[in-house]
Amino acid sequence: MIRFESVYFAYEKEKWAVENLNFKIKKGEFVALLGSNGSGKSTIARLTDGLLLPNKGNVFVDGINSKDSPNILKSKVGIVFQNPDDQFVGTTVEEDIAFGLENLNIERKEAHRRVYEITKRLGIFRYLKSSPSMLSGGEKQKVAIAGVLAMQPDYLVLDEITALLDPVSRKEIFNLVYTIVKESNIGVLYITHISEEVLPVERIILVSNGKKIKEGGSEEIFSDYKLLESVGVSVPAIFKVYSFLKNGLDVTSHELSESILLNKL
Amino acid sequence: MIRLQEVSVTYDIGTIFQSTALKSVSLEIRNGEIVSIVGRIGSGKSTLIQLFNGLIPPDSGEVIVDGIDVNAKNTDLKIIRRKVGLVFQYPEEQFFAETVFDEVAFGPRNMGVSGNELVQRVHYALSDMGFNPETVSNLSPFNLSGGEKRRVAIASIIAMNPDTIVLDEPTSGLDYLNKKMLISYLKRENAKGETLVFVTHNMEEVLEIADRVIAMKKGEKIFDGSTENFFFNGNFVELAGLDAPFLVKAQRRLRKRYSNFPFCRTVDEFLKLLKERYS
Numbered sequence: 001m002i003r004f005e006s007v008y009f010a011y012e013k014e015k016w017a018v019e020n021l022n023f024k025i026k027k028g029e030f031v032a033l034l035g036s037n038g039s040g041k042s043t044i045a046r047l048t049d050g051l052l053l054p055n056k057g058n059v060f061v062d063g064i065n066s067k068d069s070p071n072i073l074k075s076k077v078g079i080v081f082q083n084p085d086d087q088f089v090g091t092t093v094e095e096d097i098a099f100g101l102e103n104l105n106i107e108r109k110e111a112h113r114r115v116y117e118i119t120k121r122l123g124i125f126r127y128l129k130s131s132p133s134m135l136s137g138g139e140k141q142k143v144a145i146a147g148v149l150a151m152q153p154d155y156l157v158l159d160e161i162t163a164l165l166d167p168v169s170r171k172e173i174f175n176l177v178y179t180i181v182k183e184s185n186i187g188v189l190y191i192t193h194i195s196e197e198v199l200p201v202e203r204i205i206l207v208s209n210g211k212k213i214k215e216g217g218s219e220e221i222f223s224d225y226k227l228l229e230s231v232g233v234s235v236p237a238i239f240k241v242y243s244f245l246k247n248g249l250d251v252t253s254h255e256l257s258e259s260i261l262l263n264k265l
Numbered sequence: 266m267i268r269l270q271e272v273s274v275t276y277d278i279g280t281i282f283q284s285t286a287l288k289s290v291s292l293e294i295r296n297g298e299i300v301s302i303v304g305r306i307g308s309g310k311s312t313l314i315q316l317f318n319g320l321i322p323p324d325s326g327e328v329i330v331d332g333i334d335v336n337a338k339n340t341d342l343k344i345i346r347r348k349v350g351l352v353f354q355y356p357e358e359q360f361f362a363e364t365v366f367d368e369v370a371f372g373p374r375n376m377g378v379s380g381n382e383l384v385q386r387v388h389y390a391l392s393d394m395g396f397n398p399e400t401v402s403n404l405s406p407f408n409l410s411g412g413e414k415r416r417v418a419i420a421s422i423i424a425m426n427p428d429t430i431v432l433d434e435p436t437s438g439l440d441y442l443n444k445k446m447l448i449s450y451l452k453r454e455n456a457k458g459e460t461l462v463f464v465t466h467n468m469e470e471v472l473e474i475a476d477r478v479i480a481m482k483k484g485e486k487i488f489d490g491s492t493e494n495f496f497f498n499g500n501f502v503e504l505a506g507l508d509a510p511f512l513v514k515a516q517r518r519l520r521k522r523y524s525n526f527p528f529c530r531t532v533d534e535f536l537k538l539l540k541e542r543y544s
Contacts, residue, residue, distance in 0.1 A: 037411050037440040136306060164438055166306065166466040168508050193440040232442035237469075237532035238511045244536050258511050265518045 001026050002048060002077075002155055002187060006057035009043055009210075017043045018210040020057075025187045027154060030178065032198040033191045033205050034221070036232030040210035041191045045159040048189060049077035061155065075104070078153035082160040084140035085133070087147070093119070093135075094128040097147045104151060114150045121180060122146050138169030145177060155187045162197065170197070195222070196236040200254055206231065218253040241265075267294040267317055267349065267429065267462075272326030274312050274484075286312040288484045289326065294429065299452075299461045301471045301492070304481035305506040310464045313481065314431045317462070318342075318349040331428075347376065350427035354434045356418035357406070365391070365409075365417055366402040372425040390424035391417075395450050412443030416450070429460040436470060448474060468510045472496060473530050480505040493528045519543070 002025040009018040018040050025031045035041050046052040047059050050070030059066040059073075066073050081087060090096030094115060101111040119125040122142045127135060132143050141161055148156065158177065162170040174197050181188050190201065198204050204221045206214040208231035214221060222228065222239045229235075242249065242256055245264050274287040287309045294300055294317075304310045315321045316328050319335040319342045328335040330345050353359070362368040369387045378386060388398035394416040406417050415435070422430055435451070436444045452474060455461050465471060471478060471492060478495040480488035480502075488501040495501050497520060502509045509517075512532050519526045523543065529535040 036442055167468070168305075168466075168506075171508070195441070232440060234441040240532050240536060241511070241515060244539065258514060261511075262514055262518050265515055 001060070001062065002189070003060040004044075004047070004057070005060065007047060007054045007059060008056035009047060009052060009054050011043075016210050018047065018054075021207075021210070021212055023205055023212065023215065025155065025189055027187045028185045029203070030181055030188045030190060030201055031203045031205065032201040033189055033207060034193070034195060034198055034233060035207035036193055038209075039193075039207045039231070041193075041207060042159055043210070044207070045079060045157045045189070045191055048073075048155070048157050049079050050074050051079075075151075076153060077155045077157060078148035078151055079157040079159065080141075080144050080148050080161050082163050084137070084144040087144050088132045088140075091131060092129050093124060093132055093143050093146075096132055096143060097150050100147050100151050111150075114152075115146075118146045118150045122149075122176065136169070137165050138173055141165065141169075141173055142176070145173075149180070153186065155189070156181065157189045157191065159191045160193070162192065162194065170194070193233065195228070195234050196238065199236060199239065199256055202254060206233070208232070218256075222253065266296055266331060268292075268327075268329040269313075269316065270327040270329065272316060272323040272328060274309075274316070274321065275324050278324070285484050287316075287323070290481075290484075290486050291326075292479055292486060292489060294460060294462055296428065296460050297455070297458060298476050299455050299463075299474055300477045300479060301475035302462065302464045302479045302481065303466065303468070303471060303505060303507060305466065307483075308481040308505070309484040310481045311433060312484075314351065314433060314462065314464055317429075317431050318351050319345050320351065343376070346427075347425060348427055349429045349431060350422035350425055352419055352422050352430065352432040352435060354437055356421075357411075357414035360406045360414070360418070363405060364402060365396075365404050365406050368406045368417060369421045369424050372421055376425060386424045386426070387420075390420040393423055393450065393454060394420040395446060396420070410443075412439055412446065415439060415443070416447060419447075419451075423454070427459075429462060430454065432461070432463040434465055435463055436465070436467065444470075466507060468502065468507060468513065472510060472513060482506065497528070 004021050004023050007018055007021040008016055010016050033041055047054060050066045050073030053067050061073050061076050064072050088096050089099050097115045098111050119128060124139060124142045132140055162173050199218050202217055204218060205212055206221055213231055222235055225235050241261055242253060248264055251260055269290055269292050271289045271291050272287055273289050275285050277283050302310045302313060316323055322336045330348055333340055335345050360368055366387055369390055370383055373383055373386050391398040391401060436447055451461060475492045478492050479486060482505050487504055488495055496513045512535060516529060529538060
């Protein structure tokens with residue numbers, strides 16, 4: 001389990017980037033962290049894998065305090081950032097994914113198997129010998145995700161991984177990650193400012209100015225239009241239409257799909 | 266007015282990398298319009314806008330800005346660039362000045378503007394982008410937030426007083442609030458008479474603000490017409506390889522049922538209509 005216990009963090013003195021933050025993520029759970037730019041989301045990501053350490057309070061991963069052994073945290077928590085270009089180290093996709101495994105001293109045969117398996121699963125197998133820089137934004141991001149998944153972390157932090165993608169690739173990446181993770185036992189913190197994306201997610205943590213504003217399912221989070229507006233997060237069009245039609249519907253906001261709504265219009 | 270007449274662009278001619286970016290494209294951007302150029306990556310939309318102010322020459326065809334042939338030998342490109350301002354994707358990555366003032370003043374200074382007029386232009390451009398010029402002028406542009414940086418970058422083009430502003434993915438990477446703010450400022454620029462052209466793959470934005478849509482696919486223009494026709498008369502969105510937003514799908518459905526269902530640009534407009542007239 002990842003556990004934030006009254007966590008405070010400041011880059012500058014007395015200016016809290018994260019303030020009194022409490023939350024838990026169990027293995028196998030997919031939790032979204034939703035907030036506008038500057039809400040503290042990326043700081044929270046870096047606190048989760050020990051890149052940053054709290055000034056006050058504690059971050060525990062499977063009972064290990066990040067202050068005691070940040071390096072163990074790094075091996076338990078995989079992280080993918082917004083811009084895949086910043087994360088490539090290999091000259092080919094294969095090398096890039098294998099690099100992380102070599103660092104973990106994984107035996108070559110096993111490394112090979114993992115690279116093969118994960119690239120098949122993510123649909124990037126045919127790019128194994130290509131240079132990551134030649135790929136499209138969505139494919140690059142798949143390579144970055146593959147690199148982290150191949151290391152078989154217990155937890156995954158995905159920090160705005162779709163923010164720079166076009167809407168078509170954005171949906172594709174989200175659905176892919178959501179399905180893969182649901183099949184596995186990885187605990188995920190999915191960080192985003194795009195509210196449409198998190199509709200299917202069962203637990204959403206809404207943050208603003210480094211503080212947790214609200215935590216709950218999409219129904220609870222999105223019903224308060226005024227609150228969302230005040231923290232700079234949009235209410236998805238699809239949710240607004242859902243709320244309008246709600247009485248005629250027998251689905252929850254998690255199961256919401258475009259086709260269900262369109263059939264009711 | 267910008268006019269392209271059967272323009273073609275091929276990159277790396279004569280090499281194995283030869284690729285056609287634009288195939289005989291003709292189009293017009295008329296004064297005062299908001300035109301959106303849409304298409305997937307590699308559709309030619311970025312090449313297209315680089316032709317608008319002579320940044321690249323076409324291999325064949327003509328680019329005419331206010332009657333001037335942009336690529337004629339005796340054309341002074343400075344004059345063209347005063348008429349057509351280009352804002353690249355992630356323009357803030359090209360910041361270099363120490364203060365916001367100098368960043369925004371760079372363009373007009375290059376055009377020979379100085380003294381009071383320079384100050385006026387910079388202040389005017391900054392307030393157009395929602396800033397208080399007094400408080401922001403002396404800040405370092407590098408210390409601003411992502412949304413503010415983007416607006417300073419756009420202000421630096423506005424300060425050159427172009428008739429047309431061409432923006433490549435102006436809201437890319439911005440969050441909801443910054444997007445909303447930027448769109449409202451851009452709309453206000455247009456209301457003051459500025460012609461706006463913006464390249465995007467965000468269909469919600471097109472739906473919300475564009476008067477006209479030009480859709481590109483593999484270097485060819487596959488649609489040129491009103492925003493309403495783009496979304497509702499045929500399936501041009503899908504033909505261009507793009508995804509119709511939910512709001513478009515919802516309206517398509519209601520248009521099938523009620524032939525005179527009005528064109529809605531936002532979900533709030535749509536729901537209001539449903540409540541008042543169709544429930």
